Amino acid sequence: DAGVIQSPRHEVTEMGQEVTLRCKPISGHNSLFWYRQTMMRGLELLIYFNNNVPIDDSGMPEDRFSAKMPNASFSTLKIQPSEPRDSAVYFCASSLGGVTEAFFGQGTRLTVV
Amino acid sequence: KQEVTQIPAALSVPEGENLVLNCSFTDSAIYNLQWFRQDPGKGLTSLLLIQSSQREQTSGRLNASLDKSSGRSTLYIAASQPGDSATYLCAVRNSGNTPLVFGKGTRLSVIA
Numbered sequence: 148d149a150g151v152i153q154s155p156r157h158e159v160t161e162m163g164q165e166v167t168l169r170c171k172p173i174s175g176h177n178s179l180f181w182y183r184q185t186m187m188r189g190l191e192l193l194i195y196f197n198n199n200v201p202i203d204d205s206g207m208p209e210d211r212f213s214a215k216m217p218n219a220s221f222s223t224l225k226i227q228p229s230e231p232r233d234s235a236v237y238f239c240a241s242s243l244g245g246v247t248e249a250f251f252g253q254g255t256r257l258t259v260v
Numbered sequence: 261k262q263e264v265t266q267i268p269a270a271l272s273v274p275e276g277e278n279l280v281l282n283c284s285f286t287d288s289a290i291y292n293l294q295w296f297r298q299d300p301g302k303g304l305t306s307l308l309l310i311q312s313s314q315r316e317q318t319s320g321r322l323n324a325s326l327d328k329s330s331g332r333s334t335l336y337i338a339a340s341q342p343g344d345s346a347t348y349l350c351a352v353r354n355s356g357n358t359p360l361v362f363g364k365g366t367r368l369s370v371i372a
Contacts, residue, residue: 180359190349190362197357238303244356248294251304 153239153252160259165227168255172241181224182238229259262287266350266363274371281335281366283350288331291356295324295335296349340370
């Protein structure tokens with residue numbers, strides 16, 4: 148398996164634009180997590196899904212953020228409209244329940260100017 | 261609410277030294293604990309996973325221990341090398357299917 152795949156790797160956008168980040172989890176994994184990493188706050192959980200169902204989105208900072216998982220092999224995180232304070236690295240991770248290790252993608256570095 | 265703390269925040273050692281990184285968590289009722297490595301500008305690489313019923317896990321020069329009752333884990337790195345320079349992150353899972361809660365990491369520099 149190629150691991151967790153995220154796209155794009157880098158995104159630079161202007162304030163107010165819509166941004167969509169994509170994630171393909173490891174085949175067979177049933178848990179998917181979106182994290183955001185900044186220097187100040189470290190890694191913060193935004194939302195996670197079990198069996199494609201959102202379980203906890205309390206980490207989503209504002210209504211501007213939304214996430215979907217239409218099937219077991221794809222998830223999106225959307226920010227609309229984007230703001231400069233959204234600039235961070237966004238990671239997607241997947242695991243098979245809590246039994247296995249969680250594996251992370253390479254992240255999407257988002258810069259909002 | 262689970263909180264994870266890693267001390268020290270940064271560490272610099274000469275090549276060849278054995279070293280210990282510390283991780284503590286506030287809620288001892290964890291499901292498992294995972295250690296990661298992160299190189300600058302890169303993603304997280306899983307190093308070791310310790311289930312709550314285990315006391316330690318080993319992989320090459322790395323050994324991770326877990327003491328649930330005291331809410332602590334240590335990552336021991338033997339015979340450190342410059343290639344070990346990275347940020348090491350500790351994360352705990354409170355139950356199956358729940359997300360990992362991360363510490364802020366220890367930034368390790370191994371000087372040749």
